[in-house]
Amino acid sequence: MNLSYWETKSWLTNIDYTIVGSGIVGLNCALELKQRFPKAKILIVERGTLPQGASTKNAGFACFGSLSEIISDLKTHTEDEVFHLVKKRIDGLSLLRRILGDETINYQELGGYELFSKESNLLDECQSKKGAINTLLKPLFNANVFRFEPNHFKFNNCHNSLGFNQFEGQIDTGKMMMCLTQLVLKSGINILNNITVEDFYEESSIVHVKTDRFAFKTSKLLIATNGFASKLGISEVKPARAQVLITKPISKLHIKGTFHLDQGYYYFRNIDNRILFGGGRNLDMKGEETTNLGQTQHIQDALETLLKTTILPNTSFEIDQRWSGIMGVGHQKKPIVQQQSNNVYCGVRLGGMGVAIGSLVGKELANLL
Template sequence: MNFSYWEIKSWLANLDFTIVGSGIVGLNCALYLKEIYPKANILILEKGLLPQGASTKNAGFACFGSLSEILDDLNTHTEIEVIELVKKRVEGLQLLRQTLGDSTINYQAFGGYELFTENDDLFENCLSEKDNINNLLKPIFNADVFSIKDNTFNFKNIKNQYIFNAYEGQIDTGKMMEALLQKVQSKGIKILNSITVESFSEDQGSVKVKTNQFDFSTSKLMIATNGFASQLNIPEVKPARAQVLITKPIKNLHIQGTFHLDQGYYYFRNIDNRILFGGGRNLDFKTEETTEFAQTKLIQNKLETLLKTTILPDTNFEIDHRWSGIMGVGKQKKAIVKQLSNKVFCGVRLVGMGVAIGSLIGKELAELTQN
């Protein structure tokens, strides 16, 4: 790159912290670093024009797990681990709302619904375990989380009862990220876009960073790339693509709340009188373990079929737009927040819960530097 003296001096010299990724984790990490070290020189590098992974691509669910998801987690995690997962998600959502304000992110507490197809045995299992899970979560909420509600939304091919979660809400993802970006830049933190970090190495008390555009040094490097973490040699994180579509506006759309189907592998909501509908990764896990932003016929056809037969069975609708986001998943659901080496730290593997835990993971990542 043909940098001037001024460009090097203002953007790339004397960097105390460089953060890789300008998503929810990276931006919150920057905010808390500035709180801990008010005079720190902080740079954020983002590979996309916008935060590229899932932070600006998600469905805007302010959730902490449906009943069937929590039951499924108990197959691979201890009760204490599951309680801790839910607790962190709840704390993270509170932190997000506190940081930006409910009106800024258009937070609405309409509750969440889990739906079950007519021939799904999972409903009976959830019903039989509902009281046990409510008791398990009582220390967090001081109340029952899950209850039963009748089908009032005229969905078809769905059991006549839903499992309702009064503590679930929804946000406007775009407004959240806009507000976070503005807050970060108002603190004098710099963001450079379209910069991909290719490699890094520690050298005499600093970290040498190689990007697709230039090389530079930083005192400490914070990796917050989540779904792309494996590209920076964090093997415990695998990418997981989530495909989404949205309809054109629909008149008299009475659907309100957030909705989960098939253990949370499908999810939908009303946004601006449109149905935003995503999921289907479970149809082809191997193909969806990718960092490529694209849609597949298999999943898009399934989403459209479910719209026609189940969600909007008596309504004419048109698809307006389709996209995908990249999450970070792994064998465990606990996020990885750790020191990788003397000067390098990471906060990754948010398993599709970035809205819920991103703020908290960013804070924890910043606090690692105090140890």
């Protein structure tokens, strides 16, 4: 692709900071950099027409982990690590709400619920460990976080007791990303879409960046591609595809809130009188370790079956849309926010908690400089 003199001069010359990825992390990083360095020239390059990973494709859960997820995390993390993971998610959600405002992102704190399949022993484990988890998290909330309630939603094929967390909320993901993008553009930060960064190398105080369209130079390179981070040499992050579907509007929909099933591998919520339902990665963990934004028949079939048999057993519905997003995961849930080399930095591995921690990770990434 041959650029004109004007294009090169206006967009690709004397760049102080280049951010790879225009998702939650990248946009928040750009805003923080602009606040700290108001005269800096900042460029964001994005591989998609819209943010390509998970920022515009997630379910809009303003959550910090269900009871079973936290219990599961305690099997691979220390209590102190889990406590600080939850704290980071709470702090990140608070920052997001302060930056954009609850009305702007349509934040609603309707509570979060957890369903327990009759085929598993998760309910027994959660009931026995609920007190210990509440004690662990009480300093963060000054209240008990988790309790159990009767299944008044009439979900089928699950225990009558639902886990409940009053502090969980939901947002409109599209409104959040549109507002963040508008704030960035109003700040004088440039965003170039449909540009894939393929490689880069450092030479003295300059980073040479090669894209699928052109090459350019920047003083600092900040990688915020999360699920695509391994393509830029960050091997600690693996892609994890999450498949989603949404129904057409349902009259007299009685389900309100955010809902978790099977340790968070399935999740659903109400939005615009519809049910948005995602998950099923656990049915093919290796196959879903991909950056391909597609769907697979067996996972989509599993989602529809659960909708029919468990979530909406006595309600007719039609599927309106299907899509997928790419998360960034790893053997640890703590995000990677670090300096990679002299002039290259990264903020990645959000572990499916992008809405909760994306704003904070973006700020932390900017503050590495």
